Amino acid sequence: MLKQFLDAPWTNSHGAYSNAALAMSPAPEYASSEVILSSLYRVIGLEGATERTVPQRGRELDRTIRRAREKSRKPEGTALDPDAFATLLNSVLESPKLPNQSTKRFLQVTPLVPQVAVFSGSARLAGNPWTAGLLVKRMVWLGSGSAAAAQATWEALFEALSVTENDDVFARFLQSEVEAWVPDPKWQFLPGREEPQMAREDAHAAVFPARQFVHDLNAVIAAKPMMTRRQWTSLLESIVRLGSVAHVVWLCEVHARVWHALSATLEGGGPRDADSARMAMFPDRFTCLPYGNKALPSIRDSVSRFLSARLGINATLWALESIGVSPVDGLSSAAGLAALCDQIDSNRVRIKALAVGESVSTLSDRETRTLLCRKGIGSNINEFVRHGLGQRQTANPTLRGYDQGYVLKKAGNNANSPWIVSLGPVAVLALVHCALSGVGGPRSVHRLAQHLAQYGVSMAHRDIPQNDLGHQLRMLGLVLDSPDAESGMLLVPPFGAVPKLTGNRR
Incomplete structure (x- = not known):
């Protein structure tokens, strides 16, 4: 068992690890905000539409349009002829391709309505792409106070x-038209299986992005009647992309801290009860996106620590298994970590005889x-972070302003310019709305800084009036300069009165 793991460490994870609530599942790969939203459509309401079937469905739709054009016949119930429908998909709804996709022919449209996700929005055009929508579902369950609240x-x-x-x-016309050309699968609710949840004691004590994400998701859902479909999906994308990346980086930090606790236990230290395990397991403050500065190098370091921790945690679990001890799940709760540390402490001599520490060093x-993120899992996570947060780089230069919900942007026009943390206008609108949702009375920009901190975005709120975020807030009419307010700036709700939340409440 331990030997098999040492021979193939990335494919032989222990069950107590892979089934844990805080395991990184699904394993992230490349995904833009539109890929995540398209995958979410498929996970929540398009039974039978999977990431693997999307490219083939796109090719089938192209052939259907071509045959309809040749026969001068269109499907029953459509309003557009084949040429007009092709123009709608390839021009009006065009989602820009990346520079390395400029010569590839495939359908890629804005995920404005559910039915377009049947043939567009897969992470890859071949192989077995990851299901990004499952990450969002897992976050909803982890960030909710109960299974009933998550389901709601x-x-x-x-x-x-x-x-x-x-x-x-x-939006109504588009959904009806696409359904006529691509009738299956039908849009219907797919409850699916329940996902793991945070232990109640940990959820109250820990600072974690999934909890803030659920609050913000409910706030964005409540705001839907106040805008067009395109405006609303843009807001939703901006929250989903920030929340999902912050959650993945937070999981990296939790893994590193768990491995540190297990390592300390192997040396005779480590946490002895649930309270000390909770302090060891969860960070008091979570910071990964310093506003106005480069973020990718520090995130790469977090991913590298995660990979090292994954090796160490699994080696320890397999070592326990090898000596006849069934290891408890130490990566779902602080109580579980304390119990796992107790198992290790009780069998420390026998575990050391297996040279676990030396095996991890050799690995x-x-x-x-892989640990330097130059290939494999680490490289995939970095791709996810870069494309999830970064402003879309387009093959067509006339569409370079297409993405306005970004969190990272290029510091200059040079291809080698670093990526810095800077919110796009749509992201600013979404986050101001979410920061003010569910609160009464005026709030200063300090509230926005506190809100961003829940996602690991760090800034001094007193710097906002002078930095580019303050400039964005003024340009969008989201602040009032007031000498009575902290920092002299009061936030203005972007959509009038902030609606009440209809689900989870903090």
Whole structure:
């Protein structure tokens, strides 16, 4: 068992690790905000539409349009002829391709309505892409106070993603038109299996992005009636991309801290009860995105620590298994970590006889390229972070302003310019709305800084009036300069009165 793990460490994870609530599942790969939203459509309401089937469905739709054009015949129930429908997909709804995709032919459209996710928005065009929507579902369950609250949020999200008579006329027309050309699968709610949850004691004590994400998701859902479908999906994308990346980086930090606790226990130290395990397991403050500065190098370091921790945690679990001890789940709760540390402490001599520490060091030397994020899991996570947060780089230069919900942007026009933390206008609108949702009375920009800190975005609120965030807030009409307010700036709700939340409340 331990030997098999040492031979193939990335494919032989212990069950107590891979089934843990805070295991990194699904393993992230490349995904833009539109890929995540498209995958979310498929996970929540398009049974039978998977990431793997999307490219083939796109090719089938192209052939269907071509045959309809040749026969001068269109499907029953459509309003557009084949040429007009092709123009709608490839021009009006065009989602820009990346520079390395400029010569590839495939359908890629804005995920404005559910049915377009049947043939567009897969993370990759071949192989077995990851299901990014499952990451969002897992975050909803982890960030909710109970399974019932998580289910309520999931159902509310489905209703919001659905196109109803309350949506604008273009969204209703588009969903109807695409359904006529691509009738299957039908849009219907898929409850699916329940996901793991945070232990109640840990959820109250820990600072973690998934909890803030659920609050903000409910706030964005409540705001849907106040804007067009395109405006609303843009807001939703901006919250989803920031929340999902922050959650993944937070998981990296938790893994590193758990391995540190297990290592200390192997040396005779480590936490002895649930309270000390909770302090060891969860960070008091979470920072990964310093506003106005480069973030990718420090995130790469976090991913590298996660990979090292994954090796160490699994080696320890397999070592316990090898001596006849069934290891408890130490990566779902502080109580579980305390119990696992107790198992290790009770069997420390026998575990040391297996030379676990030396085996992990040997593995680290052998897997250097993976641990440095130059290949494998680490490289995939970095791709996810970069494309999830970064402003879309487009093959067509006329579409370079397409993405306005970004969190990272290029510091200059040079291709080698670093990525710095800077919010796009749509992200600013979304986060101001969410920061003010559910609160009464005026709030200063200090509230926004506190809100951003829940996602690991660090800044001094007194710097906001002078930095580019302050400039964005003024340009968008989201602040009032007031000498009585802290920092002289009061936040203005972007959509009028902030609606009440309809699900989870903090």
